Amino acid sequence: MTAPPSNAYAIVDVPENYAEVIQRRGLEGVHVGPSEAESPWVPFGDNAAIRHLGFDVRNNIYSNVLWIKSPGVIGTHKHRGTVVMTCQEGSVRYLEYNWVAEPGSFIYEPPGLVHTLVTDHPQGVKLFGWMQGPIEFYDQQGAFVETTDVWWFINHYETHCRTHGIPINEALYL
C-alpha cells in the first residue's frame, strides 16, 4: 500500500441509518492535549503524580497516566473491575509476578487480582491506564485501608484544581 499525497485526504460521508438518533442521543468524542493547562499533574503521595484523562460515572471508569518519579511502590491492592495499561516510560513490575513491563508493554488486570506494584527504574515509570470498577488498598498486615473508584479520582482532580485555582476541564467528564 502506498500513501496518497496528503492533499488527497478528505472527509468522507458514510451511510448511517440512524444518523438522526446519533445526532440527538450520541456523544462527542474527546481529545485531551498534552499540556498541563488541559490536565495538570496532581500529586499522589510524595513520589508520584496522576494526570487525569477521563471520568465515566455511569460505568465507574477512570483513565489517567500514573507517574512514579523514582524507585517506589504502590501498595497491595485488589481489583473489583478490569484495568488496561500500557507502560510509556521507565519500567514497572509486581511483587507477585515474574515479568517487568517496559515502554511498549501491555498490561491487563481482570477482577480478583491482588498485587503490589514496584518500579526499580531510576526514573520510575509512566503508566497509561483505562480502569473500571473499585480498587481496594490494603496495608502490609493485609488490613483494608480504602477504596478508590471514579468518585475518588474525580475528587482527587477537583480538590487539586480548587486548591490551585485551576479551571475544571469539562472534557474529562466522558
Ligand SMILES: [Fe+2]
Ligand atoms: Fe493493579
